[in-house]
Amino acid sequence: MNLYEILDKLNIKYEEVEHEAVFTAEQAQFIKVEIEGIGCKNLFLTDKKGKYFLVLMQDNKKANIKEIAKITGASHLSFASKDELEKILLLKQGSVTPLGIINDIENKVILVIEKELKDKKLLVHPNTNTKTIAINYKDLIKFIEFGKHKYILV
Secondary structure, three states: OOHHHHHHHOOOOEEEEEOOOOOOOOHHHHHHHHOOOEEEEEEEEEOOOOOEEEEEEEOOOOOOHHHHHHHHOOOOOEEOOHHHHHHHOOOOOOOOOHHHHHHOOOOOEEEEEOHHHOOOEEEEOOOOOOEEEEEEHHHHHHHHHHOOOOEEEO
């Protein structure tokens, strides 16, 4: 099943807008004029033990990697490589999204979600950085649980 088939199967409503490719949260600011929601920053991290974390946070916040490591119990967190991103989530740099877990069939990735996003409408890529969808937080959780992925609310 592709992403849109799963969203439909789970009765997840979303709005979508197409746009030029964006590679950073800063570049994506113009999208908020076209579609309503909280812009999200997504970081794909790994630790020395080979664990993977996808951090989802408001796009105007700065990530504290040491704090994320403490919360997750990970040691020496750093950004995962381009190759790891492509191998595990089948995504290119600039397209990182929590919806990418659809491709993580081994459930290697743990999502770390900023608690301030709870009950909000979130703006995320649908596995490409030339589109953005607005999805409700509760529906994102439904999507995560459908794939039997673990998540931590921080």
